[in-house]
Amino acid sequence: MKFERYGAxxxxxxxxxxxxxxxxxxxxxxxxxxxxxxxxxxxxxxIWDRERCTGCATCAKSCPQGAIRIVTSRGEENDYIVEExxxxxxxxxxxxxxxxxCPYEALxxxxxxxxxxxxxxxxVLNKEExxxxxxxxxxxxxxxxxxxxxxxxxxxxxRDGVKK
Ligand code: SF4
Ligand code: SF4
Numbered sequence: 742m743k744f745e746r747y748g749a750x751x752x753x754x755x756x757x758x759x760x761x762x763x764x765x766x767x768x769x770x771x772x773x774x775x776x777x778x779x780x781x782x783x784x785x786x787x788i789w790d791r792e793r794c795t796g797c798a799t800c801a802k803s804c805p806q807g808a809i810r811i812v813t814s815r816g817e818e819n820d821y822i823v824e825e826x827x828x829x830x831x832x833x834x835x836x837x838x839x840x841x842x843c844p845y846e847a848l849x850x851x852x853x854x855x856x857x858x859x860x861x862x863x864x865v866l867n868k869e870e871x872x873x874x875x876x877x878x879x880x881x882x883x884x885x886x887x888x889x890x891x892x893x894x895x896x897x898x899x900r901d902g903v904k905k
Contacts (some may be wrong), residue, residue, distance in 0.1 A: 776894075780880070780894065781881050781883075782850070783836075783850040785833070787840075787849070788848070788871060789871035793846060794826070795821060796823040797821070800842055802842075804838065805834070808832040812824045825867075828866045829864065829865045830856065840882060840883050852880040
């Protein structure tokens, strides 16, 4: 009690400050510097495989947010034709339930994370916007084969000059 009165608390605080003063900074200068995200990241852009999708709508039924809208028509071979497949990513909470529930592995979480928009309506993804492209690739979340092909995540502790 007496000892604390003589500034032991301040001394302890200063020791912590000094320890951190000489550590290599771990901040990242985004957007100039980008880290590689986890292979299983649930990025804010769903990706849809038109060829695999049967229009069963299991994904839409699994979505707790009601963010997926699917409209189908009957095909000639008694199959479904997907007329509309729309995801309102403004309502999506990126839980991944739609991806996990798809019986045909036709839906993927996105690997990207830069989809900030000024207007909510720009967050609605239609059929064309849900397809994969050069700028848009699927994440390995619930898709082990995709995961195996992605690069390992950058961990702050692995970076050059950072003390392990
Ligand atoms: S990730 Fe979750 S909230 Fe988003 S569309 Fe899929 S099920 Fe719905
Ligand atoms: S669950 Fe899969 S196959 Fe069924 S509609 Fe959704 S994406 Fe298509």
